[in-house]
Each structure stands twice: as structure tokens, then as C-alpha cells.
Amino acid sequence: MDPILLLKAALMGLVEGLTEFLPISSTGHLILAGSLLDFTGETAKVFDIAIQTGAIFAVIWHYRQRLTATVAGIGHDPVAQRFVRNVAIAFIPAALAGLLLAKAVKAWLFHPVPVAMAFIVGGVIILWAERRHHRLYGERDLEGQRHARVESVDDMTARDALVVGLLQCLALIPGTSRSGATIIGAMVYGFSRKCATEFSFFLGIPTLIAAGAYSVIKERDHLHWADLPMFAVGLVVSFVSALLCIRWLLRYVSTHDFSIFAWYRIVFGAVVLLTAWTGVVSWSA
Numbered sequence: 001m002d003p004i005l006l007l008k009a010a011l012m013g014l015v016e017g018l019t020e021f022l023p024i025s026s027t028g029h030l031i032l033a034g035s036l037l038d039f040t041g042e043t044a045k046v047f048d049i050a051i052q053t054g055a056i057f058a059v060i061w062h063y064r065q066r067l068t069a070t071v072a073g074i075g076h077d078p079v080a081q082r083f084v085r086n087v088a089i090a091f092i093p094a095a096l097a098g099l100l101l102a103k104a105v106k107a108w109l110f111h112p113v114p115v116a117m118a119f120i121v122g123g124v125i126i127l128w129a130e131r132r133h134h135r136l137y138g139e140r141d142l143e144g145q146r147h148a149r150v151e152s153v154d155d156m157t158a159r160d161a162l163v164v165g166l167l168q169c170l171a172l173i174p175g176t177s178r179s180g181a182t183i184i185g186a187m188v189y190g191f192s193r194k195c196a197t198e199f200s201f202f203l204g205i206p207t208l209i210a211a212g213a214y215s216v217i218k219e220r221d222h223l224h225w226a227d228l229p230m231f232a233v234g235l236v237v238s239f240v241s242a243l244l245c246i247r248w249l250l251r252y253v254s255t256h257d258f259s260i261f262a263w264y265r266i267v268f269g270a271v272v273l274l275t276a277w278t279g280v281v282s283w284s285a
Contacts, residue, residue: 006233008039013051013234017241020055020208021201021249023126023180023261024268028115031174032272035112036281042222045106049215050231052208054238059201061239062246079154083202086156090165090199091206097169098211105172113276118175119269126262129184133193134257149190153199163189164199168207175269178204184258193253201246 015033019026030048034040060067073080108114137148150156167185171178179200186196216223275281 005230008037009047009230009233010237011037012039012048013054013237014241016048016051016234017055017058017238017243018245020052020238020242021059021179021204021246023122023177023183023258024265025115025119025122025175025177025180026052026055027171028119028175028177031110031115032112042219043227045110046215046219046222047227047231047234050212051234051238053212054235055242056205056208057235058239058242058246059205062243063201082156083153086153086158086161086199087202087206089158089161090168090203091210093162093165094168094171094207095210097172098214101172105174110174112272115175116269116272116276118173119265119272122176122180123262123265123269126180126184126258126265129188130257130259130262133187137192148187148192148195150186150195151192152195153202155195156199160186160189160191164203168203178207180261193257194250197249197253 012033015029016026019029034044070080070083074084150160164182164186167181168178170176170181182200183196187193
């Protein structure tokens with residue numbers, strides 16, 4: 001296979017792994033990166049979705065002890081049963097919305113300019129949500145410390161899971177960010193930052209595996225055995241970079257908020273719109 005194509009696959013895998021779990025939209029970055037690298041077309045769109053599986057394997061590996069204990073306790077442990085129930089409830093809305101709306105979304109919104117606009121709008125929402133979260137759950141020491149309504153994934157109710165699942169539907173709009181919609185939305189709904197981040201990771205397991213499998217099966221006519229090395233490179237690079245990103249993000253959210261990502265989204269989106277308007281960069285679908 002063309003080594004240049006493999007290099008592009010590696011770069012796209014790196015973009016996916018570093019952005020999938022940050023509230024900055026992996027899909028949006030893949031669309032923009034694909035445009036810059038001239039990595040476009042139907043096969044590239046399937047590739048973009050399929051390599052998300054590599055990022056999800058990173059979640060599975062990082063939380064392997066928790067997931068193994070959940071599988072072992074599913075028949076008798078109420079905590080494991082509630083965890084599985086909540087992930088299943090949260091998964092259903094986006095699965096249904098994806099089946100109904102994915103084709104229209106791809107046709108109308110999988111383009112750099114709409115993605116850039118979603119970046120900016122999402123950034124403004126994150127800034128508002130963080131300000132609100134600080135006001136409601138700001139620091140207080142010792143006994144006077146404020147607590148979020150839902151501090152841990154194990155504290156979630158079925159209603160909490162459904163709300164997060166509905167929020168995940170917003171991620172169908174490229175540039176919105178699945179992680180951003182679920183993490184920031186859950187924080188607005190009363191989750192702690194750590195709980196919102198971890199549940200977003202867990203919810204990504206069935207969501208992204210299902211999306212990747214569905215895309216590969218549906219678009220199989222655009223795939224060929226010759227594409228296998230390209231997909232393998234993308235998956236491996238996505239896995240490694242996502243694993244590093246997950247570990248960094250969990251440390252980061254313990255002492256920081258998401259405002260830096262909001263400003264990144266706003267600035268990056270503005271740069272894309274400006275370069276598109278001036279013609280400095282010829283963004284393509």
C-alpha cells in the first residue's frame with residue numbers, strides 16, 4: 001500500500017485518539033484534518049467512524065478491572081446490574097437517532113464550515129456551563145464543601161442515564177462533540193466533573209462500537225481487502241493516543257475545569273471560518 005496513504009491513516013488515527021474523549025469533537029477534527037490531508041470520499045468516511053473503535057478499546061483497557069468485575073457480578077451484584085442498566089438506557093436514544101438521522105446529517109452537516117460554527121457555539125456553551133457549575137458547586141472546605149447531586153457513576157439513577165443519553169443525541173451534529181455533549185450536559189444536570197467524564201467514557205463503549213460496526217457493514221461496498229493495512233494503522237494509532245489522552249484527562253479534571261477547551265473551540269472555529277471566507281484554505285467536504 002502507498003506509504004503516503006498509511007501516513008495519512010496514522011495522522012487521522014492520532015487526531016481521533018487525542019480528540020475522542022475531549023470536549024472538542026473528534027468528528028469535527030477528522031473532517032477538517034481529512035480536508036487538509038485530502039483524505040476524503042466514502043471510504044474515508046467509513047475509516048473515520050471505524051477507527052473510533054480503537055479509541056474505545058483504550059477505554060476498555062484502562063477500565064478493564066471495573067468492567068471485568070461488572071461482568072462477573074451481573075448476575076448477583078446490584079451495583080453491577082445498575083451500572084449495566086444505566087449504560088444501556090443512555091445508549092438507546094443516540095442509537096435510535098443515529099438510525100433515523102445519520103444519512104441526513106452526513107449529507108448536510110459533514111462539511112468544514114458547519115463544523116466550525118458548531119465548534120464556536122459549543123465553546124460558548126461550555127463557558128456558560130462551567131460558570132454555572134462553579135457558582136453552584138464551587139469550593140468549600142471541610143464540612144461546608146458543596147457537592148454535586150451525582151458524585152459517582154454508582155450514584156446514578158435510570159432518569160440520570162436517560163438524560164445523558166438524550167444529550168448524547170446532540171453529538172450527531174459534527175463539531176458538537178459526543179464527549180462535550182455528555183460531560184458538559186451532565187454537569188449542568190448536577191453531575192460532578194469526574195462522574196460526568198467517567199460516564200461519558202463508559203457510554204462511549206457501546207455507542208462507538210455500534211457506530212463503527214454499523215458503518216462498516218452498511219458501507220461495505222466501498223471497502224476492499226487492500227484497505228486493511230490503512231484501517232489497521234488507524235486503529236492502532238487511535239488506541240495508543242486515546243489511552244494516553246484518557247489517563248491525562250482524568251488527572252486534569254481532578255484539578256481543572258473545561259474552560260481551556262471552550263476557548264480552543266472558539267479560536268479554532270473562528271480560524272476555520274476566517275480562512276474559508278478569505279480563501280486562504282480551500283476547505284473541501
